[in-house]
Amino acid sequence: MKKNDVVLGCVSDYTSEGLGVVKLDGFPVFVKDMMIGECGEIVLTLVKKNFGYGRRLSIVKESKDRVVPRCSVVKQCGGCQIMHMSKEHQADFKQNLVVQVMKRIAKVDVEVRPILTMSDPWFYRNKVQVPVKCDKEGVKIGFYRTNSHEIIDMSECMVQSNEQNEIIAWMRTFLMSRPIPQLRHIIIRQAFKSKQVMVAFVTRYRHFDHQEKLVELLTKRFDYIKSVMVTVNNRDDNVIMGDSDDVLFGQNFIEDDLMGLKFKVSLRSFFQVNPIQTEVLYHQVYMLADLKKTDVLLDLYCGVGTIGGFLARFVEEVIGVDVEKSAIDDAWANAMLNHIPNIDFWAMDAKGAKKRLAEEGKKVDVIVVDPPRKGLCSEVIADIIEIAPERLIYVSCDPATLARDIALLKEQYEIKVIQPVDMFPQTVHVESVVLMTRK
Numbered sequence: 001m002k003k004n005d006v007v008l009g010c011v012s013d014y015t016s017e018g019l020g021v022v023k024l025d026g027f028p029v030f031v032k033d034m035m036i037g038e039c040g041e042i043v044l045t046l047v048k049k050n051f052g053y054g055r056r057l058s059i060v061k062e063s064k065d066r067v068v069p070r071c072s073v074v075k076q077c078g079g080c081q082i083m084h085m086s087k088e089h090q091a092d093f094k095q096n097l098v099v100q101v102m103k104r105i106a107k108v109d110v111e112v113r114p115i116l117t118m119s120d121p122w123f124y125r126n127k128v129q130v131p132v133k134c135d136k137e138g139v140k141i142g143f144y145r146t147n148s149h150e151i152i153d154m155s156e157c158m159v160q161s162n163e164q165n166e167i168i169a170w171m172r173t174f175l176m177s178r179p180i181p182q183l184r185h186i187i188i189r190q191a192f193k194s195k196q197v198m199v200a201f202v203t204r205y206r207h208f209d210h211q212e213k214l215v216e217l218l219t220k221r222f223d224y225i226k227s228v229m230v231t232v233n234n235r236d237d238n239v240i241m242g243d244s245d246d247v248l249f250g251q252n253f254i255e256d257d258l259m260g261l262k263f264k265v266s267l268r269s270f271f272q273v274n275p276i277q278t279e280v281l282y283h284q285v286y287m288l289a290d291l292k293k294t295d296v297l298l299d300l301y302c303g304v305g306t307i308g309g310f311l312a313r314f315v316e317e318v319i320g321v322d323v324e325k326s327a328i329d330d331a332w333a334n335a336m337l338n339h340i341p342n343i344d345f346w347a348m349d350a351k352g353a354k355k356r357l358a359e360e361g362k363k364v365d366v367i368v369v370d371p372p373r374k375g376l377c378s379e380v381i382a383d384i385i386e387i388a389p390e391r392l393i394y395v396s397c398d399p400a401t402l403a404r405d406i407a408l409l410k411e412q413y414e415i416k417v418i419q420p421v422d423m424f425p426q427t428v429h430v431e432s433v434v435l436m437t438r439k
Helices: 088-107 160-179 211-221 275-287 306-314 324-336 351-358 380-389 399-409
Strands: 006-014 018-026 029-033 039-047 052-061 127-135 138-144 149-154 185-190 196-202 225-232 245-250 253-258 262-265 296-300 317-322 343-347 365-367 391-396 413-421 431-438
Touching: 006 029, 006 052, 006 088, 039 185, 088 399, 127 149, 127 160, 138 160, 138 245, 160 185, 160 196, 160 225, 196 253, 196 343, 211 225, 211 245, 211 413, 225 262, 253 275, 262 306, 262 324, 275 306, 275 391, 275 413, 275 431, 296 351, 306 317, 306 324, 306 343, 306 365, 306 399, 317 324, 317 351, 343 351, 343 365, 351 380, 380 399, 391 399, 399 431
Parallel strands: 029 052, 196 225, 296 317, 296 365, 317 343, 365 391
Antiparallel strands: 006 018, 006 039, 018 029, 039 052, 127 138, 127 185, 138 149, 185 196, 225 245, 253 262, 391 431, 413 431
16 A cells, blocks of 8 residues: 555544544554544555555445534634534544543543533633734634644634634734734633633734724723733744733733632633533532542642632632642632632642642642643652542543553552543543542
């Protein structure tokens, strides 16, 4: 087999990226937009020693679970990888993804509970950041084509909120008559319950063309915009945010409600992007943790204190730990905003928590971890084992790193429950909540 060969094949499995796996005499070829059970003509676009990639030319046998995507640029944009799957098939795909990595990587045979899905899996995001290109050729606002920096211009995104789509459409019209070549990204944060919106502009310079007019007309057109920010980034790399932020209008935060608590959300705050499913996720954390009023709870990677703040009412004390000082500053502000007296926050790496606990003579009953996609480092895993809480709740956004970490914890901890939650419909991403108890 070689590049540009046209072959006939059928999909028997999926990759974790949602690509169909076609076996050609045992040789795996990965194909976008093909589903299990589908057969069709495929042109080989890349052939390596042990695998290849192909592009679907036609389908001669179509899956009953295939649906027509609601987005007109879904094949160009890299954002929604599985929009061509029915809601039920997406759930099956994500459920199976978690099951398979647990068997293959963690090497545990534990029942995975049915994934908790959204009843309406559209227009759910409370944050969006879109690249902008504004030059002599015109205006493009959208998302990057898969594995490239080419911006796919789009008029509407099916997972952004209607308000975000309206603001971006308005921005496109504004830029067509008043170009701002210094503008690189637009970031929109939206409060689900209060409906407040923050708009931030990532620019090459602090002062940019038509700045005052843009802010004036934007805030006049959308009265729910309570904050307009600018962040300067003149580097040529893949980092979106600049090093400093300034307020152009209103305040440097918006307020939202979550699980009965109020939270200040700043431009850089980590805040779950699907507010409806976040409450589902946190409820699972609460149910599985089986908290007691005498418990001391350690909340590692606490961010702005959402999980710890919610659980504080059920325990004696919560200690939140995060390496980002700005997140800890927000966490303290949120604790004061909600009058939570039994919570403390430490601005430090999670690797330092064990030592400080020992210095302060604190015994921890429950640990909740909500790490970034890369999961836990080996030092933190070793510290958790040494701290030896009765219960460990692991909130994960990557099944593979979750399974890797479970493999390192399973000798000391028994895996009791694995509960997937669909936080990102139309995409391959899946969150999981895992309950582990000390053996």
